[in-house]
Amino acid sequence: MEIISDLSGELATLFLGILGTLPALIGYVAVILLAMIVWRFARSKMQSRADYTSLKTVTFGDESAVVSDKAASVISIVLIFVIWGAFTGSAWLPKLLHAPGAFTGQDSFSYTVEYADGSTDDAEVLVNVFPKGGSPEGISVAAGNGPAASDVVEVQAYRSKLIVWDQNDAVKRADGAKITSVGGMAIAAGEDVTLPFGRVALTDKGTMNFEPGTGWQMEDIWLPAPNAVAERLVTLWQDGYQNVTLAEHLSYSLFRVIVGFLLGALIGIPLGYAMGLSNWFRGWFDPIVEFMRPVPPLALIPLVIIWFGIGEQGKIILLFLAALWIMAIGARSGVSGVKISKVHAAYSLGASKVQILRHVIIPNSLPEIFTAARVAMGVCWGTVVAAELVAAEKGVGKMIVAASKFQATDIVLTGIILIGIIGFGIDVLMRLMEKWLVPWKGKG
Amino acid sequence: MSGLAIDKISMRFDLPDGGAVQALKDVSLDLKQGELLSVLGPSGCGKTTLLNIVAGFLAPTAGEIRLNGHTVQGPDAERGMVFQQGALFEWMSVRENVSFGPDMKGMKKAESREIVEHLLDVVGLQDFKDKMVYELSGGMQQRVALARCLANDPDVILMDEPLGALDALTREKMQGLVLRLWKETGKTIILITHSVEEALLLGERLLVMAPRPGRIHKEYRLPFAEMGVGADLREVKKHPEYGPTREEILTMIWDMEEEIMGGTAGGEA
Ligand SMILES: Nc1ncnc2c1ncn2[C@@H]1O[C@H](COP(=O)(O)OP(=O)(O)O)[C@@H](O)[C@H]1O
Numbered sequence: 001m002e003i004i005s006d007l008s009g010e011l012a013t014l015f016l017g018i019l020g021t022l023p024a025l026i027g028y029v030a031v032i033l034l035a036m037i038v039w040r041f042a043r044s045k046m047q048s049r050a051d052y053t054s055l056k057t058v059t060f061g062d063e064s065a066v067v068s069d070k071a072a073s074v075i076s077i078v079l080i081f082v083i084w085g086a087f088t089g090s091a092w093l094p095k096l097l098h099a100p101g102a103f104t105g106q107d108s109f110s111y112t113v114e115y116a117d118g119s120t121d122d123a124e125v126l127v128n129v130f131p132k133g134g135s136p137e138g139i140s141v142a143a144g145n146g147p148a149a150s151d152v153v154e155v156q157a158y159r160s161k162l163i164v165w166d167q168n169d170a171v172k173r174a175d176g177a178k179i180t181s182v183g184g185m186a187i188a189a190g191e192d193v194t195l196p197f198g199r200v201a202l203t204d205k206g207t208m209n210f211e212p213g214t215g216w217q218m219e220d221i222w223l224p225a226p227n228a229v230a231e232r233l234v235t236l237w238q239d240g241y242q243n244v245t246l247a248e249h250l251s252y253s254l255f256r257v258i259v260g261f262l263l264g265a266l267i268g269i270p271l272g273y274a275m276g277l278s279n280w281f282r283g284w285f286d287p288i289v290e291f292m293r294p295v296p297p298l299a300l301i302p303l304v305i306i307w308f309g310i311g312e313q314g315k316i317i318l319l320f321l322a323a324l325w326i327m328a329i330g331a332r333s334g335v336s337g338v339k340i341s342k343v344h345a346a347y348s349l350g351a352s353k354v355q356i357l358r359h360v361i362i363p364n365s366l367p368e369i370f371t372a373a374r375v376a377m378g379v380c381w382g383t384v385v386a387a388e389l390v391a392a393e394k395g396v397g398k399m400i401v402a403a404s405k406f407q408a409t410d411i412v413l414t415g416i417i418l419i420g421i422i423g424f425g426i427d428v429l430m431r432l433m434e435k436w437l438v439p440w441k442g443k444g
Numbered sequence: 445m446s447g448l449a450i451d452k453i454s455m456r457f458d459l460p461d462g463g464a465v466q467a468l469k470d471v472s473l474d475l476k477q478g479e480l481l482s483v484l485g486p487s488g489c490g491k492t493t494l495l496n497i498v499a500g501f502l503a504p505t506a507g508e509i510r511l512n513g514h515t516v517q518g519p520d521a522e523r524g525m526v527f528q529q530g531a532l533f534e535w536m537s538v539r540e541n542v543s544f545g546p547d548m549k550g551m552k553k554a555e556s557r558e559i560v561e562h563l564l565d566v567v568g569l570q571d572f573k574d575k576m577v578y579e580l581s582g583g584m585q586q587r588v589a590l591a592r593c594l595a596n597d598p599d600v601i602l603m604d605e606p607l608g609a610l611d612a613l614t615r616e617k618m619q620g621l622v623l624r625l626w627k628e629t630g631k632t633i634i635l636i637t638h639s640v641e642e643a644l645l646l647g648e649r650l651l652v653m654a655p656r657p658g659r660i661h662k663e664y665r666l667p668f669a670e671m672g673v674g675a676d677l678r679e680v681k682k683h684p685e686y687g688p689t690r691e692e693i694l695t696m697i698w699d700m701e702e703e704i705m706g707g708t709a710g711g712e713a
């Protein structure tokens with residue numbers, strides 16, 4: 001069973017990785033718990049509240065007594081930014097809170113060369129590590145005495161560099177010269193030595209490879225600092241990316257979602273009503289809907305591209321399909337959810353079928369339809385981003401996939417954050433509309 | 445020809461397992477215009493089924509219902525319903541609920557407004573007419589349900605345990621209201637209840653039904669409803685006949701329930 005051996009190998013690696021981060025996780029939780037204790041203590045000193053919930057003695061297990069603590073939310077968000085900033089050396093954080101960063105500046109280490117005749121000579125390597133965006137300064141070092149002349153290496157932080165130490169020497173490696181120790185520690189080909197400011201490895205060919213120490217901070221290609229992301233957001237907004245403004249990227253995505261969703265609702269809701277009101281329609285569409293519902297819209301992307309290409313048509317059809325089944329099922333269950341006594345009452349009050357549809361079934365199903373619409377909007381938003389990742393000219397998904405090809409991680413992150421904020425915004429908007437349009441939700 | 449005729453109604457439900465339930469068997473009854481009938485019986489004896497047949501929601505397997513000479517075919521505004529609870533339209537205000545019937549008929553606004561205002565006065569909800577129904581207490585909601593039914597001016601009002609979900613005090617007040625409305629409007633009313641007291645107080649005629657198959661077990665003609673109109677219902681209960689009748693009916697229903705329990709036990713043995 002290949003799958004089992006494959007999976008178990010990956011799982012073991014993953015598990016070990018998680019074990020490795022355990023101290024960090026424990027630290028994180030400890031900080032939160034500490035904050036909780038401090039906050040509770042501070043608040044108990046501040047005032048004693050006497051509203052109904054604070055006077056409850058049984059709160060554990062009483063769901064209504066559990067409300068999201070705003071302080072915990074604030075701490076949670078602040079802590080995310082602090083951790084993010086600390087491990088990226090953000091300018092937003094005081095240096096005190098930064099995790100140890102990559103080594104930059106000058107330092108030196110010594111090495112010993114042994115010659116074919118058994119004699120040895122010491123020399124030095126002067127190291128200059130310049131930050132990203134900096135450049136070599138052309139430093140030099142006195143050759144010193146003996147056959148081995150001292151060397152210079154200038155390297156960018158997070159990179160590494162070969163030191164061909166014998167190129168300025170009279171006796172070369174070809175003549176039998178080889179390094180036997182670095183920084184006072186014995187070394188042989190294939191081994192390495194860790195110095196306070198980096199690591200020196202001896203290659204099989206006998207040259208030294210120097211990697212400056214990276215510390216605990218992330219290189220910005222992995223994770224840019226929060227301030228860098230914020231700055232990128234501003235420049236993206238002003239200048240756009242690849243000749244397309246950010247507003248344009250975002251509005252393309254939103255436009256697709258809104259058009260796709262509206263089309264889906266336009267067809268899906270009447271379809272759901274028909275399924276809820278007629279045996280024949282129920283029987284006709286049940287197999288189709290029940291089959292299409294579990295198919296994730298993402299799985300349709302390849303087919304949609306084959307059929308409709310990568311233009312707007314394909315994406316809108318994809319989003320239409322994503323919204324259609326959800327809206328149809330929502331409308332159907334909205335109709336089935338109508339209490340039979342309401343329908344009976346309406347008939348006894350002389351209402352016709354059309355009047356019952358208009359005045360009883362539709363208003364009664366609106367809460368369910370709104371719930372479905374919220375789900376559908378969420379799914380559509382996720383689907384549009386995925387579809388743009390696969391194939392698009394414009395759109396926020398397109399922006400991040402293009403940026404990832406150039407390892408512009410700050411743009412990728414900016415895009416992801418915007419996607420999150422917009423998705424959240426859509427949901428908040430839908431909830432507000434629901435409150436405003438169907439105030440009777442859950443009151444029947 | 446005016447009045448409601450329930451003529452040899454039988455109802456048999458086929459069950460999915462191949463069996464059948466005889467919910468009603470040969471139930472016959474004539475109600476004159478303006479009569480108030482209360483129906484009692486152990487649960488499962490077919491009261492709701494009978495009411496649904498009269499309302500036109502169910503077609504009986506045998507027999508027919510005639511109202512003022514014509515046969516009942518389906519639900520119609522001439523037969524109003526008051527349900528236990530939750531049958532109001534929570535997306536409408538109190539006023540909109542009450543004027544639903546007239547609105548559906550296409551009555552002119554001015555005309556329907558007059559009816560609605562009058563009925564809101566009668567049931568004592570003038571101050572609440574612009575509230576949404578879910579903002580009202582259970583008792584007030586049932587007042588809305590009564591007013592909504594009356595706004596349509598039906599010939600017959602059918603009530604299925606309309607006060608069943610109310611607390612004792614509210615219930616007593618609502619019983620007074622039902623009696624008053626009955627007398628003022630002269631409607632024919634059938635009221636199902638599981639409270640013997642309520643059946644005694646709100647029944648000019650009282651029907652006790654028996655189960656398996658659902659049928660009329662005994663019928664009473666009682667003076668209490670007439671006495672109770674506009675009077676203190678607690679005084680009515682002091683009437684010398686009230687207590688003994690109540691005991692008699694209670695024993696009757698108690699015995700039926702015993703029989704049902706015994707029957708199931710025997711069936712299992
Ligand atoms: N839809 C139905 N299908 C099958 N049996 C039913 C159905 N509705 C009611 N019954 C049966 O008919 C009998 C009478 O029910 P019902 O009229 O609700 O009694 P009641 O209102 O007196 O409690 C019961 O035995 C019940 O199980």
Ligand SMILES: [Mg+2]
Nearest residue numbers: 488491492493
């Ligand atoms: Mg019943």
